[in-house]
Amino acid sequence: MLAYAFRRVLSAIPIALIAVTVCFFILRLAPGGPFDGERALPPTVLANLRAHYNLDQPLFMQYFIYIGRLFQGDLGPSMVIDGFNVSDLIRIGFPFTLTMAMTAFVIATIIGVIAGMVAAVNQNKWPDYVLVLAVMLGVVVPNFLMAALLQLWFGVYLKWLPAGGWVNGSWLHLVLPVTVLAWPHAARISRLMRGSMIEVLGTNYVRTARSKGIGERLVLARHAIKPALIPVVSYLGPGLSYLLTGSLAVEQIFGLPGIGKYFVTAALNRDYGIVLGTTILYMFIILALNLIVDLVYAWLDPKVRYR
Amino acid sequence: MQTLTAVATAGAVALMMSTSVMAATLQLHNGGDPKSLDPHKVSGDWENRVVGDFIEGLLTENAKAEAIPGQAESWEISEDGTVYTFHLRDGIQWSDGTPVTAGDFEFAFRRLFDPKTAAGYAYLQFPIKNSEAINSGEITDLTQLGVKAIDDKTLEITLNASTPFFLDALTHYTAYPVPKHLVEKFGDDWAKVANIVSNGPYSIKEWLPGSYVRSEKSETYYDAANVQIDEVFYHVLEDQAAALNRYRAGEFDILTDFPADQYQWLQDNLPGQAHVVPFLGVYYYVMNQEKGPLTDIRIREALSTTVVREVIGPDILGTGELPAYGWVPPGTNNYVPDAYHPAWADQPYEERVEHAKQLMADAGYGPDKPLTLQLRYNTNDNHQRIAVALAAMWEPIGIKIELFNAETAVHYDALRAGDFEIGRAGWLLDYSDPSNTLDLLKTGVEQNGVVNWGNNYGRYSNEEFDNLLVEASTELDLVKRGELLAQAEQISMDEFGAIPIYWYVSKDVVSPKITGFEENAKNIFRTRWLSKSE
Numbered sequence: 001m002l003a004y005a006f007r008r009v010l011s012a013i014p015i016a017l018i019a020v021t022v023c024f025f026i027l028r029l030a031p032g033g034p035f036d037g038e039r040a041l042p043p044t045v046l047a048n049l050r051a052h053y054n055l056d057q058p059l060f061m062q063y064f065i066y067i068g069r070l071f072q073g074d075l076g077p078s079m080v081i082d083g084f085n086v087s088d089l090i091r092i093g094f095p096f097t098l099t100m101a102m103t104a105f106v107i108a109t110i111i112g113v114i115a116g117m118v119a120a121v122n123q124n125k126w127p128d129y130v131l132v133l134a135v136m137l138g139v140v141v142p143n144f145l146m147a148a149l150l151q152l153w154f155g156v157y158l159k160w161l162p163a164g165g166w167v168n169g170s171w172l173h174l175v176l177p178v179t180v181l182a183w184p185h186a187a188r189i190s191r192l193m194r195g196s197m198i199e200v201l202g203t204n205y206v207r208t209a210r211s212k213g214i215g216e217r218l219v220l221a222r223h224a225i226k227p228a229l230i231p232v233v234s235y236l237g238p239g240l241s242y243l244l245t246g247s248l249a250v251e252q253i254f255g256l257p258g259i260g261k262y263f264v265t266a267a268l269n270r271d272y273g274i275v276l277g278t279t280i281l282y283m284f285i286i287l288a289l290n291l292i293v294d295l296v297y298a299w300l301d302p303k304v305r306y307r
Numbered sequence: 308m309q310t311l312t313a314v315a316t317a318g319a320v321a322l323m324m325s326t327s328v329m330a331a332t333l334q335l336h337n338g339g340d341p342k343s344l345d346p347h348k349v350s351g352d353w354e355n356r357v358v359g360d361f362i363e364g365l366l367t368e369n370a371k372a373e374a375i376p377g378q379a380e381s382w383e384i385s386e387d388g389t390v391y392t393f394h395l396r397d398g399i400q401w402s403d404g405t406p407v408t409a410g411d412f413e414f415a416f417r418r419l420f421d422p423k424t425a426a427g428y429a430y431l432q433f434p435i436k437n438s439e440a441i442n443s444g445e446i447t448d449l450t451q452l453g454v455k456a457i458d459d460k461t462l463e464i465t466l467n468a469s470t471p472f473f474l475d476a477l478t479h480y481t482a483y484p485v486p487k488h489l490v491e492k493f494g495d496d497w498a499k500v501a502n503i504v505s506n507g508p509y510s511i512k513e514w515l516p517g518s519y520v521r522s523e524k525s526e527t528y529y530d531a532a533n534v535q536i537d538e539v540f541y542h543v544l545e546d547q548a549a550a551l552n553r554y555r556a557g558e559f560d561i562l563t564d565f566p567a568d569q570y571q572w573l574q575d576n577l578p579g580q581a582h583v584v585p586f587l588g589v590y591y592y593v594m595n596q597e598k599g600p601l602t603d604i605r606i607r608e609a610l611s612t613t614v615v616r617e618v619i620g621p622d623i624l625g626t627g628e629l630p631a632y633g634w635v636p637p638g639t640n641n642y643v644p645d646a647y648h649p650a651w652a653d654q655p656y657e658e659r660v661e662h663a664k665q666l667m668a669d670a671g672y673g674p675d676k677p678l679t680l681q682l683r684y685n686t687n688d689n690h691q692r693i694a695v696a697l698a699a700m701w702e703p704i705g706i707k708i709e710l711f712n713a714e715t716a717v718h719y720d721a722l723r724a725g726d727f728e729i730g731r732a733g734w735l736l737d738y739s740d741p742s743n744t745l746d747l748l749k750t751g752v753e754q755n756g757v758v759n760w761g762n763n764y765g766r767y768s769n770e771e772f773d774n775l776l777v778e779a780s781t782e783l784d785l786v787k788r789g790e791l792l793a794q795a796e797q798i799s800m801d802e803f804g805a806i807p808i809y810w811y812v813s814k815d816v817v818s819p820k821i822t823g824f825e826e827n828a829k830n831i832f833r834t835r836w837l838s839k840s841e
Contacts, residue, residue: 032716035427037350038733040723040762042430044422044443052425082343083498084516092516148548155556163556164549166518167334167540255544255553257518270716 005291012287016280020070023279024063027272034079034270053079066276075277080269081262086277093259094281096166097251100258101243104178108185108239113232115186116193117220120228123198131190138187143246147180147253164254177250185239189232196228230300237293241286330537331839333821336550336559337541340516345498346480347419347426352735352830353563355480357520357541360834361505362483365393365412365462366474370836372829374478378407378506379462388469388783389436393462401486401504402527409456414487416454416464417441431481431737434470469783471641472740479738508534508835518543535823535838554816560839561824562816567626567689573816581816583626584826587636588735588811589744590628592682592697593765595728596804600678601765605670607803609663610729612651613700619809623692626814631807634748634796638828640739641785643793647800663704672705679707684731685718693808694731722764732764735811739829741792742776748799749773767804 035041035049050056054065069076075086084092119131141149154176155163162173200206201224209219247260259278266274338353346358359368367377379393399407419426420441433439436453440446453465466473476482486504489497496502503511508530509522520541524534542559544550547566554562565573565581573581594601594610601607616630629637633647651659664673672678682698684690691712698708708729713721722730736743750768751760760766775795782788799805813830823837 030717032714032718032720034716036716036719036723038715038719039350040719040760041427042442042761043759044439045425045427045429048422048425048442049427052423080342081340081516082345082348083341083514089516148552151549151552151556155558156552159556163553163558164544165542165553165558166515251517252544253546253549255518255542255549257515261517268714268716 005295008287008291008294012284015287016283019283020067020276020280021063023276024066024272025059027270027275028059028062030270032270034272036270053077070280075280076273078266078271078273080266080271080274086273089262089274090259090277090281093257093262096256097244097247097258097260100174100177100181100250100256101240101247103174104181104185104243105236105240107178108182108243109189109232109236111182112186112189113193113229115190116232117197117225117228119190119194120197120201121216121220128194131194135187135191138183138185139191143180143184144249144253146183147176147250150176150179151253164256166256173254173256177247177254177256180250181243181247185243188239189235192231192235193228196231197224200224200228226300230297233293233296233300236296237289240289241282244285245282331535331841332538332540333536333834333837333839334540334558334560335542335834336544336554336562336564337520338543338563339545340543341514341520341541343498344500344503344511344514344520345495346483346485347415347424347429348495348498349480350428353541355831356563357511357522358480358483359507359831360509360539361503361507361511361522361525362480362485363507364477364480364483365395366477367507368478368829368831368833370823370825370832372825372827372831374475377478378412378484388471389466391464391466391473392457393464395460395462396529397460399506399529400527401506402510402525403486403504404527405486405488405504406459407484407506408459409462410459411484411487412462413454413456414490415483415485417449417452418485418490419481420452421449426481428481431476431479434466434468434473434476436465436467468781470780471785471788472738472742475640475740476738508833509539516543530835534835536834539834551816554818560818560821564814565816567624567814570626570814577816580818581814582824582826583812583814584830585629585636585638585828586735586811586813586830587639587739587828588733589631589634589636589807590693590731590733590809590811591631592806592808593722593727593730593732594803594805595725595730595765596768597725597766599728600670600680601728603670604803605666606672606678607806609666609670609704610701610706611803611806612659613656613663613704614697614806614808615656615700616808619693619696620812623696624689624809626812628809628812631810633800634805634807635741635744635792636736636810636828638739639736639741639744641789642741643789647793647796649800660703667705674705677705677707679709680728681709681711682729682731683711683713683718683721683727685715686712690731723760725760725764725766727764730764733811734762736829741789741796742779745776745792745795745799748804749776765805767799767802769798769802769804772798772804 035046054062077085115131119128122128151163154161161175166173206219206223209223247258248264251258251261262274263278337356341354341357343349346362349358363377365377365379366374369375378395378399380396382391382393384391395409401407418424419429420438422442422444429442437446437451441449441452455463457463489502489504493502500511500514505525508525508528510525511522513521522539524537547564550562551565551569553559570581594607596602620628632649632652635642637646682694684694694710701708721727734744734747747762748767749763750773751758751763772795775791779788779791782791817824820839821837824832
């Protein structure tokens with residue numbers, strides 16, 4: 001398995017290079033540039049800015065300059081947030097996004113798995129209906145609306161929790177954003193777990209176990225949970241990627257210092273450096289998570305073999 | 308995690324400290340993330356709020372945003388209005404104890420125009436002698452700039468020509484000093500939080516991108532004794548609805564913007580807290596006058612005269628923006644007292660529509676041959692609402708509008724390239740002078756065989772208009788100058804060089820805890836003049 005993991009890591013390098021190249025050229029071909037704002041800059045000023053960021057060089061030269069810097073670990077400057085370079089922004093913002101996403105991920109996974117099991121065991125009874133309703137809310141209500149509603153209820157009316165910000169860095173500031181992030185994720189997991197568990201509970205070996213007189217809890221723990229988790233695990237990798245990359249709205253609404261919003265803001269502002277830097281970061285996260293999921297999958301299902 | 312821990316610890320310590328001394332902390336909703344803290348690298352009003360609190364220029368603003376002495380306590384102006392001699396205050400210093408000298412100003416102006424600095428807003432100080440030539444690289448000797456430190460306390464600035472708004476322009480951050488000793492040591496990194504110093508009322512202490520900038524009162528500021536707020540958080544939050552929620556939750560003391568559709572709610576539920584006042588800026592549509600049907604003045608007239616401007620502010624936007632028939636915003640300094648007001652604005656709307664139909668018919672369009680025009684706007688709910696409303700207003704005169712929206716960078720790229728028929732634009736004044744808006748309609752300048760139209764997206768061109776602006780630029784008598792510029796405005800508006808739609812308003816919400824907030828047309832309120840009761 002180690003050799004397999006090593007091969008996967010090596011194969012990620014050309015994939016990453018191709019992705020960076022494609023992203024670089026697509027970005028440069030898009031209309032508009034980082035200095036196209038409401039106010040036209042005088043040509044002299046514009047020329048100075050373009051020279052400062054090597055944008056006056058031929059496109060291929062710009063590409064080689066970028067790749068050359070990249071191999072030295074330099075993600076280059078931000079063209080829109082001048083006070084920081086891209087590495088600085090990732091260093092400051094990513095730990096926050098990671099903390100928030102991982103917290104949401106753990107909570108959502110635990111709640112989703114338990115809720116899915118409870119619903120499956122109580123199929124077509126009231127706990128099942130309640131959970132299905134909660135799942136529907138989590139999936140149907142968009143996160144920006146849920147964020148605004150929670151902010152209004154718990155921040156403005158009840159004043160139980162901060163309505164946003166990260167001024168004093170208290171964990172209380174994370175409660176609402178993590179709830180908004182975790183809810184739809186937990187909803188999807190519980191739906192997967194419910195379906196998978198119902199299927200497993202109907203298999204022959206579970207019936208055999210029950211016929212031997214083994215208690216229902218032991219049947220669940222020993223025979224049902226592990227196989228029922230397989231589809232859930234398949235979802236966890238993409239799910240975590242989604243949490244890491246999809247925190248934009250949450251970071252925007254709650255005014256949190258994460259990296260997610262930089263990606264979209266930078267894309268709109270044609271801040272080439274940040275878009276490429278965050279793309280590279282997200283790409284490695286997704287590649288790493290896919291690898292981890294594949295390895296966990298093999299552990300859960302011994303039938304899976306790697307060549 | 309280290310960052311989080313550090314932030315949490317710093318926050319906890321700050322909280323404990325603030326509690327123990329009952330310091331007044333201003334929680335200011337500031338909108339976007341600053342691009343930089345370096346005055347030569349910023350360009351937005353949200354950056355101005357931060358930078359203008361920690362650096363002070365030769366002149367600064369009072370509570371009403373009028374120019375008052377800042378680091379300079381006095382000045383003289385030569386008779387021809389081209390040489391300004393400033394005398395700095397005694398005892399002014401950077402927050403590290405280094406004296407602020409005339410040399411810092413001389414150094415800052417040279418840095419501003421140095422092409423290597425690539426300062427995006429350098430052009431605002433182009434009235435200074437040789438500044439434009441230095442910025443373009445035509446002159447490489449920076450000592451040729453019209454800014455000279457006569458001694459540590461005296462600074463002389465020479466202009467190309469008399470410029471009535473120059474003192475006002477000196478309150479702008481492009482004219483702020485930078486600490487020569489630190490810029491020489493750290494280069495552009497001088498403005499990083501670890502290195503930065505201040506000469507203004509506040510000092511930057513922390514910047515957490517995406518969340519806030521924090522500054523504290525500077526004890527080295529010459530007027531520190533009268534500064535009431537001890538600490539300021541400039542919060543980053545672009546979602547206006549979320550910002551309003553946080554204001555209602557008591558987390559913000561001042562909102563610098565709010566959703567227009569909440570104005571009535573604010574008036575009903577938080578009476579007196581919303582401050583919506585005219586702001587020096589014009590929202591307008593440009594019409595391509597270089598090619599296509601809009602080169603025909605009759606069509607431009609038909610378009611402009613059938614816009615019902617009175618419904619846009621109160622009904623479409625909900626915040627009461629004032630209808631604009633002229634080009635120079637009311638309240639602009641150095642101008643004539645009576646705003647431009649065309650005769651057709653007072654005609655009944657039906658008459659205007661009939662006249663517009665006739666104009667269209669004369670231009671060769673009618674019910675059987677409608678004119679289809681594309682209207683481009685940058686993606687924004689309000690821009691869309693206005694575009695839809697105007698399209699409906701133009702339908703009765705036989706003009707069909709195709710709406711086309713794009714993100715800001717793409718939109719302005721298309722406008723600059725002349726790739727549009729009608730386009731949305733807006734202009735907020737950099738300094739209070741009519742030339743700042745009238746310059747938008749100046750004929751482009753040919754450079755290297757290409758005409759650079761600058762911000763004149765519609766490519767309106769009139770020689771008489773251009774000549775009046777040139778004449779005004781050398782006129783020392785402010786009254787005569789104002790009249791010349793008013794003539795220019797009349798020419799451009801009578802020719803429908805663009806369609807002014809409304810005058811901007813600023814939209815602040817201020818907690819009753821805050822005193823010292825003064826409404827003004829620049830929407831500049833320095834923290835120095837505010838105080839807060841707990």
